[in-house]
Every structure is written in C-alpha cells, then in structure tokens.
Amino acid sequence: MKKPSIPQGTRDFGPDVVRKRQYLLGVIKTVFELYGFQPLETPAMENLETLMGKYGEEGDKLIFRILNNGLDHPDKKEGAREAFEKVLAGQNSTAITERALKYDLTIPFARYVAMNHGKLSFPFRRYQVQPVWRADRPQRGRYREFYQCDADVVGSHSLVNELEFVHIYKEVFNRLKIDGATIQLNHRRILTALAQLAGSPEKLVDITIAIDKLDKIGLEKVKEELSGRGLSTTQLETISNYLAITGSNEEKIATLKELFRGSEEGEKGIADLEWILGMLENKNQVNIDLTLARGLNYYTGVIFEARAPEQVKIGSIGGGGRYDDLTGLFGVPGVPGVGISFGIDRIYDVMEELQLFPAEAEQGTRILFLNLGEKESAEAFRLLQTVRNNRISAEIYPENIKLDKQFKYAEKRSIPYVAILGSKELENRQVVIKNIVTGEQETVAFDSMASLNLK
C-alpha cells in the first residue's frame, strides 16, 4: 500500500500548531472586535465567473477550478465529449468547470457587498479570516492553501479609517509583544505626482511595479527595469532623487512639499499623511516610507505595510491601502474603502523565532488521572468530573496498563500533573497529586478535589 500523503503545498496543523494559531488569530480578532469590525465568512467555492478576470492574466491561471460533477465518469453524463471538445477548441470552459476555490478574501467580500448592498449599513466594517487557494508553485513559505486575515471599511472616504488601521496594527503587535514591528506609510498620489514630475504620468504603473521591487532587487535593477520600459536617464534621476529622500517623518514631509510644490496630486497625498501624523500621539509610531509602492493597481490613496522586527529578516507581515471602488466590478459603483491584512503565516514564524507564544497558548490537558484498577478508576472517574467542573482540563488514562506507560503518556503529552488513586488512597479517601516536572507531590482529600488548584 502506498504511504498516504497530502497534496503539495498543503499542511496538516497538529494540536500544538493549531493552539498557537488560535492564540494568534484570537488576539487579532479581539482587536478587530474592539474596533467595531464585524465578522464575515464566505464560502470556499465561488462561481468561476465571480473570480475570473479579477487578478490579471497570471492570477487567472492560479485559480483552482472545480470539475463539474459527473465529468470524471463520462459514461454517466451525457455531453461529456462535447464539453471536453469545447474546451479543447478554446471555447468556454464552463462546460467542465463552473466553480472555483477562492483566491483571496477581497473579491468574495466585494461580491458579498454587491449582493447585499441594500441591507448593509455603511460604513460597513468587516473582518474575515479564512483559507484561500492558489495553484502557485509551492516553495518554502509559499503554500497552495493558506489563511488570509483581512479587515476593511467600505462606504467611507474619511481618513479616520486609515488612522484606525494604524492603531489596529499597533495594538495587535503590542498585544502579541512583537516589539520592533514597524508600520510604513506612503500615498499613491505621491507616486502619481512622481510620475508626473518625471514627465511620464502614463508610466505610473511601470514605476509603481518597479519601485515595489526595490527591497528585493536594489536600486540599480529598478533603474534597469525602468530604463527597459523606456524611461530616460533624466527621468531615472528624478526617480532616484525621490527614492533617496531620508530623514525623520517631518523632514521627509518638508522635502516632499518642496519637491511637489504646485502638484495637486502631490499636495493631496502629503496633506493626508500629515493629517495622520498629526493625529498620532507619537509621530514615530509610523514611518513615512517613500519607497513603499504596494504592487496592486487598485490602491488610490494611503498605502500601508507592516514589517517584522529587523533581526528576524522576514520583512512584510501585513499591508493594505485605500481603493476607490470595491464593487464596481459587480455592478454597484461608488463604494470606496480602505483595508489591511495580517500575514498570519509570517507573523507565526516571527513569534516562533522570537519565542513569543505564551505558555498558555500551548496548554492542553493539565492533569491525568492514572488508571489503577476497576474500583479505583471508577472513583477517579467521579473526581475527574469534579476537577473539570472547576474548569481544569483533565483526562483519565482509559486502560489499566503498566504505570510507567501511563507516566510516559503524560510526559509525551506535556501534561504537568498526574493524580494517583490506588487502593491505599481509595481507603483513605484521598488522591496524590504529583507534578511530574518538579517531582513535588501533595495529598488531597476527595472532598477537597472540587477546589483543586494547579499552579
């Protein structure tokens, strides 16, 4: 028999990992709720036409499609040959696939808002933590099935929302104790102003895409790429000068004001960033990062990126921005919004590396009642319920096997305490509670088990 396996790029999450992930997601959800965001869940399956054409040509290819039912048993389904012929002829592939697995949380959210437009109260703030699927080539840290964790406000133009997201990032990293995580801010209009200043407003997308790679490929390669896109040496110099702006947030703002004086786009972008800085108690809670571009074309205003502390070399652990029109694609125009996401897998890695998961996050069973015989275990079973009534997670070893095996089970499961109830203890109506880590033990009367207190 072949050894069983799981598809490439997918993962099983065993108990320890699930607990730590639940802790991490629990903190994030608690903060979202505190900030008035509401939970939403959409199906894993969407109609293929809902997803197609939303992620660019490359994205379309990475959508996992679900085979229409019956087609793998063509003898049972009339028309299978015609369906396959259609596809081979390059015609509509809905003959074989009409449904797909969701590729991100944004398009299903847009679809939901468009479908429920009349019923929702705007501004509508939702958060969503669900798996998505991409037929990407699996590699270290890139999966075909992974969770996204998004929060968006739609139906509001106000910068208050951007300000709230800065606070949400701060509060989550604070609660998770990820010191040194930073929040970078930039503005799409500043990039627009840059393209105008360079004299090539039509090259905005090329410039954005190239700058977005700065971190990974360095300035020289960015310039090479832009040169390949037809930008002149003078234009490249304008862009280099912009990318070289340094200093404190205030200094950057001052330099930008000089650079983009008289540019409507530039001045609006600068004013937005300045307003946000002005509303923060500490202006160093964020970094104005002029090299931040965020590749996605739909951003139109403030853009965000959250970065892991320098020492862990993990880079981005979240990002987002403002967009003009979420639901226009689905026939409901005029719904602007702003949203952020948390990169759950990376934040998990940061927390592992910095050993930030609290012991409670990994905590399962606290005490194991050993099984020392029929009569003894019947009494132990009764006391087990008593202990659980006190909210202590507890088990009884189900079989009366050798003691060392039962102890070994407790050790392997990292259960810190065992309760020993043998014939002598049964007679004295007491239990020996032993901490198997420290070796300490105490004797507790049956009647006191209801108030058993494990450190």
Add this chain to the structure above:
Amino acid sequence: MKKPSIPQGTRDFGPDVVRKRQYLLGVIKTVFELYGFQPLETPAMENLETLMGKYGEEGDKLIFRILNNGLDHPDKKEGAREAFEKVLAGQNSTAITERALKYDLTIPFARYVAMNHGKLSFPFRRYQVQPVWRADRPQRGRYREFYQCDADVVGSHSLVNELEFVHIYKEVFNRLKIDGATIQLNHRRILTALAQLAGSPEKLVDITIAIDKLDKIGLEKVKEELSGRGLSTTQLETISNYLAITGSNEEKIATLKELFRGSEEGEKGIADLEWILGMLENKNQVNIDLTLARGLNYYTGVIFEARAPEQVKIGSIGGGGRYDDLTGLFGVPGVPGVGISFGIDRIYDVMEELQLFPAEAEQGTRILFLNLGEKESAEAFRLLQTVRNNRISAEIYPENIKLDKQFKYAEKRSIPYVAILGSKELENRQVVIKNIVTGEQETVAFDSMASLNLK
C-alpha cells in the same frame, strides 16, 4: 452586468450568524478541551486517491474534484487532449483531476494518524471543526459546503471513552441550555445477535440499513424492505419483536438478556451498555434505544445518537460509535477508536427556534462616538482609545454628516450607546453618553471616560 451570486448549496455567513456560530462552536471546543481533546486541522484539499473508495459508490460520486491546473487552457498544456480522451475512454481520471475537496473529517483524520503514527501518543484524542464538501442535490437544510464537528479517541479499547462521550454530549447541551436533548445508545453487537437470532447473520448490513430508516419510514416499510431483501415472515417477526421492546433502561436490559441468552455477541453488547449505565450518576441520562442502528458499516461497538428536544421536530443533532480499525485502509492496522459528532447546523437551528443564543453572543460594538466636527472628533478619537483600553468595543462615525444619519447608523447596527461630544461638551471637557434604546443619558467627565461602565 449579471447580478453576482454564490454557488447553489453554499452560504455567506453575515456578522450576526458568524457570531452565533462562534458562540456555539466555542462552547463545544471548550468542553472538548476540558476533556483533554486536542485540536487538529487538515487541508481542504486531499489527494483524490485518499478519498476514493472510502464512502461507497454513491459517496464517490459526491466528491468534488479539482481540475488539474492548466486543463481549462488546453492551448497552454500539452497532453490535454490525451487527458480528456483517457477520461472519455473510462480510464484513469487522474489525468484531469488528482485532488479533491474533503468529504468528511474521518478519512482525513485516519490519513493523518496513519501518516504520523510514529510521532503521536496513543490514546490520541482529537477534535476537528472544519468545512466539508459534497456534491449532493441542495435542499432545505442540506448544503454542498458545511461544517462538521468531530471528536475521536483512537488507540484505546476501553469503554471509559464511550462513557466520556456521554458526558461530553451532556455537558455541551447543558452549557447551551438545550433542555430535553437526549442521548440514545445501542450496540452493534446487539444488532449482530439479532441477525443471528433471525437466522441470517449474513443479512446484518441489510437489517442495519433497514432499521436505520425506522424513524423516517415506519415499521411497515422497514418490513417491506427486508422482505424484499429475502427475509421470511418468521424472520420479520423476530425483528419486529426486538423493535417492540419497551420500558425503562433496566427493563430493556432485562428483556435483552432473556432474548439473547447464550449469544456471545448479544451478551457482550448488553454487558457494555450495562457497564455504561452503571457508571452514570443517573441512569436516565441516556436512553437505551434498540431501534438505533446508525447506517455506517464501520461501527462495531456502542453507537450513539443525540436528539433534539421533542418539540422542535429536528431529530438527530449528533451521533457516533466505536469502530475497530481506523487506519487499516492506509496501511496501519490495529488502531481502534470511538468518536462522536455534533450536527452544528441543526443545533444552530434548535437554538434559534428555542431562542437560546444569549444576548452576548450577538453583541458587537457597544458605543458609537458621533462625529460633530474636526476639533470635536479629534478629542473624541482620543477618548475612543481610552474606552477601548477598558475592553469596550467602540467606534467613531468617520464622517461629519447629519446627526440623524449617524443615529440611524447606530440603530441599524444595534449599537446601544452613543457618545456625544459637541462644542459645548468640548469646552466643559465632558461627554454625553446616551442609551438609544431607553433614551437615558448621563454626562461623563473626560477624566472619567477611562472607567466608563456600560451596562
């Protein structure tokens, strides 16, 4: 533009529904943890060969298959024609599909245990709450994407595990306040003994399947079905007599002992049920239900069913049983186990019908700060953080629009309190806190907002 929609048989869960589902699942998970069960999550996608042949011929047809990537763009993938031809010729369909969505939680669990056999500590207790997919015809209460919620102990023969599951059902229904939910017990060996008593041990499966339908189709139809399967009138009489056994649990046990005297299978089954009854503080916590059969063939010992209170007419809200061999299918024989499931969707319906969701389960934002201008809202924003630091879920209306619209937003969102901070309040350094349900209001000084207490 076509109105957007979701695939038939799938659902969006809006904020209120997600919150109530989270409450329900939270209670169940808390109880699982209290009983020493550990969380497990497996991928949505499994290798098709992991799933095929595990659910019978009908089940196989209901598995959602994922199209191998690239096949819907055959121009980009060599061999697409050959792949389709293979399928049309009735050959291996892995040419077009190698992955599938999971159909239940049991087979992926078995696959996980087989894959990780050397690393796990047995008995291994896991719980798992995840969606599964079935290409069933959608109808009221039957979905193509729905959650299952399972707990199993594997690697133990002990009846203590069955006893634990009785307590888990009780404790969950108790915490959810579903009074009148019942737990039915029977034993596969009693059914085996019945088939033997009727003189047709080889008809066990037919008898089990027919009895399983008793609730839905009634005794006459069950007899018709069995008669169609070749059972004689005498045999049907034996079965009818068995199904007609009534009385208290003790009376049923006594009658069974008479009926199956000398039958090894029967006596073992009766002894198991008797042991469980003996270990319960109150023997009426469960009902011995001799008509309970549970259609699944792999059950070999005690079988369970949880039923909704009579008045809601919903029937089964959970079930399970003991099986001999979980992982033999995956090359690891000798792993017996016992498990139960909770029917989440039905339990949700029961709780809705009986209005059992507590108000907290639906609670979102508690207080909305109205936006009354630039200076006022800047101060409101600061106080908003103060209130959140006190763990109160709070929002500020992001735009300075007409007051009645802001009030309307609070009402539609069911936010019970609004905080009013206009120019007068700003001057006096105080906020008016108004309960928009009762109309009551009080004035709170800025300095006291950190200890704001909303009932």
